[in-house]
Amino acid sequence: MAVVCSVTTLAAVLFNFVLLFSFTVGAYPTPGQFTEGQPWPLPWNISYYDFNHTLSPGKFNFKTAYKCDIIDQAFIRYQKLLFPSSKKWDDNIDDDFGAGNDADPSLTFLTVTISEECPTGVPQLGMDESYKLDVPSSGAAVLTAAQVWGALRGLETFSQLLFHPDGDENVYKMRAAKIRDYPRFPHRGVLLDTSRHFLPVNSLLANIDVMAHNKFNVFHWHIVDDQSFPYESKTFPNLSVKGAYSKRHIYSQDQIKSIVEYARLRGIRVVAEFDTPGHTESWGKGQPNLLCDCYDDHGKKKDEQALIDPTKQSTWDFLLALFKEILEVFPDHYIHLGGDESWFWIPSCWKNNPIIQQFMNVYGFGNDTQKVENYYFQNFLKLVDRARRGAKFIVWQEVLDNAVDASEAIAHVWKGGSYAEQMQEMATVTANGHYAMLSSCWYLDIFKYGSEEIEGYYKCDPQGFKGSVAQKNLVLGGEAALWGEMVDATNVMARLWPRASAVAERLWSDPAQTASFTDAWPRLHEMSCRLIHRGYASQPVNGPSFCPIPYSGPPS
Numbered sequence: 351m352a353v354v355c356s357v358t359t360l361a362a363v364l365f366n367f368v369l370l371f372s373f374t375v376g377a378y379p380t381p382g383q384f385t386e387g388q389p390w391p392l393p394w395n396i397s398y399y400d401f402n403h404t405l406s407p408g409k410f411n412f413k414t415a416y417k418c419d420i421i422d423q424a425f426i427r428y429q430k431l432l433f434p435s436s437k438k439w440d441d442n443i444d445d446d447f448g449a450g451n452d453a454d455p456s457l458t459f460l461t462v463t464i465s466e467e468c469p470t471g472v473p474q475l476g477m478d479e480s481y482k483l484d485v486p487s488s489g490a491a492v493l494t495a496a497q498v499w500g501a502l503r504g505l506e507t508f509s510q511l512l513f514h515p516d517g518d519e520n521v522y523k524m525r526a527a528k529i530r531d532y533p534r535f536p537h538r539g540v541l542l543d544t545s546r547h548f549l550p551v552n553s554l555l556a557n558i559d560v561m562a563h564n565k566f567n568v569f570h571w572h573i574v575d576d577q578s579f580p581y582e583s584k585t586f587p588n589l590s591v592k593g594a595y596s597k598r599h600i601y602s603q604d605q606i607k608s609i610v611e612y613a614r615l616r617g618i619r620v621v622a623e624f625d626t627p628g629h630t631e632s633w634g635k636g637q638p639n640l641l642c643d644c645y646d647d648h649g650k651k652k653d654e655q656a657l658i659d660p661t662k663q664s665t666w667d668f669l670l671a672l673f674k675e676i677l678e679v680f681p682d683h684y685i686h687l688g689g690d691e692s693w694f695w696i697p698s699c700w701k702n703n704p705i706i707q708q709f710m711n712v713y714g715f716g717n718d719t720q721k722v723e724n725y726y727f728q729n730f731l732k733l734v735d736r737a738r739r740g741a742k743f744i745v746w747q748e749v750l751d752n753a754v755d756a757s758e759a760i761a762h763v764w765k766g767g768s769y770a771e772q773m774q775e776m777a778t779v780t781a782n783g784h785y786a787m788l789s790s791c792w793y794l795d796i797f798k799y800g801s802e803e804i805e806g807y808y809k810c811d812p813q814g815f816k817g818s819v820a821q822k823n824l825v826l827g828g829e830a831a832l833w834g835e836m837v838d839a840t841n842v843m844a845r846l847w848p849r850a851s852a853v854a855e856r857l858w859s860d861p862a863q864t865a866s867f868t869d870a871w872p873r874l875h876e877m878s879c880r881l882i883h884r885g886y887a888s889q890p891v892n893g894p895s896f897c898p899i900p901y902s903g904p905p906s
Contacts, residue, residue, distance in 0.1 A: 625688025
């Protein structure tokens with residue numbers, strides 16, 4: 351009987367494999383289907399000359415009369431990206447790279463011209479990222495931009511025109527092209543969660559680099575949550591001393607400032623999220639009496655504290671002092687204030703809590719806990735404005751769905767199980783007059799097998815809802831969100847890339863020119879291989895494939 355069962359099981363497995371193979375093999379593209387020297391995301395206007403330049407590592411330079419640390423540092427980075435095996439970018443080492451230097455280069459420099467003065471602060475929402483790039487068949491290659499942020503995007507595009515024929519790393523070819531480019535949306539972000547799993551600083555910096563390669567411009571740092579509080583507060587040091595996983599799992603303020611600076615040099619904003627009144631269990635470990643006691647429906651106290659207590663003056667004093675500090679550490683005009691999923695804890699921690707019940711009676715709220723939540727946010731938003739005058743807010747959509755008076759806040763949409771539901775959420779939020787950005791269809795921690803996953807990311811459009819022109823003008827963009835329950839430094843790079851690259855093109859490029867994922871795939875494959883060549887673990891996403899230059903480890 352055991353033998354019969356084994357044979358039967360084997361037959362079933364083989365049958366299922368053949369069945370699966372028959373349904374999927376035809377859907378996969380040819381493994382070697384990739385472009386050469388075509389940029390990602392797709393520029394709005396690009397035309398190719400019928401010519402490929404030859405470059406030589408020791409005989410190429412960037413030129414500019416512009417005085418700015420951002421562009422100076424960019425030239426160093428892109429010299430390394432163009433010629434990773436060359437030593438030209440190291441002033442202390444002679445460049446003797448070999449075969450590349452023996453070639454007769456047809457392109458020896460790129461001139462960069464920028465109109466506006468070097469910015470003194472970090473990039474902000476509304477920065478000008480447009481640029482023009484002309485790499486003609488003969489004559490000078492020129493990159494022009496109004497602001498340095500556009501020059502950064504143009505340098506990235508220039509670097510992506512380079513390719514190595516047949517994967518020969520000693521041969522440098524560049525497509526001659528004329529480009530006029532600009533972003534479709536001003537907010538193009540990636541959310542990383544460092545509470546569920548701590549991500550070391552070098553992991554965050556690596557992802558900021560890859561974000562720049564994909565022309566993202568916002569690092570949404572979901573820095574704390576229920577599980578841990580890794581932000582170092584100098585005003586309330588016990589928050590991380592008692593709330594972080596350990597002393598090794600804390601971001602010092604010096605480290606945070608270095609991350610903000612690293613992002614600034616790449617034209618990327620760092621928007622921190624400190625989510626309240628829920629998702630705050632770790633806060634309570636270092637700040638006594640901040641959170642409410644929670645009770646079951648029979649009045650028995652539960653072994654949890656999970657919602658901020660809005661009834662105490664000490665709560666408001668604490669929040670004011672903490673957010674004064676946070677808004678000094680994070681200089682972006684915007685801060686993400688969270689506000690999602692409070693409904694999960696409200697029944698036990700507010701509705702069943704006798705102190706909150708008494709508070710509701712005093713304020714005439716009856717049994718309506720939504721009024722307590724609205725009271726919290728109306729006071730909290732005023733408090734954050736006191737912490738830094740003119741501070742601007744992003745909130746998860748529930749806050750505005752509950753009619754909190756925050757007309758200038760940006761609604762971050764995350765709800766909706768289907769694409770139709772997600773678009774309805776965007777329609778509802780914008781119909782109420784709110785600025786909006788979308789993440790619902792770009793939760794990258796949720797996996798689907800096969801190419802339909804990344805194709806779904808590619809086809810999701812933040813303006814794909816039925817609504818007026820005025821509504822669609824309220825859409826600022828969106829974010830790819832990678833929540834951290836199953837993500838740490840060992841897999842964050844592969845989980846994000848190139849899946850987030852599909853989001854990047856949707857947020858940057860002309861939707862009319864990027865409607866077909868089938869047409870986009872060869873460029874995306876090249877982009878993934880480009881990231882691999884640059885040393886980043888970009889995972890396969892569309893069936894069997896290969897890169898001309900295989901992955902050989904992280905960048906040095």
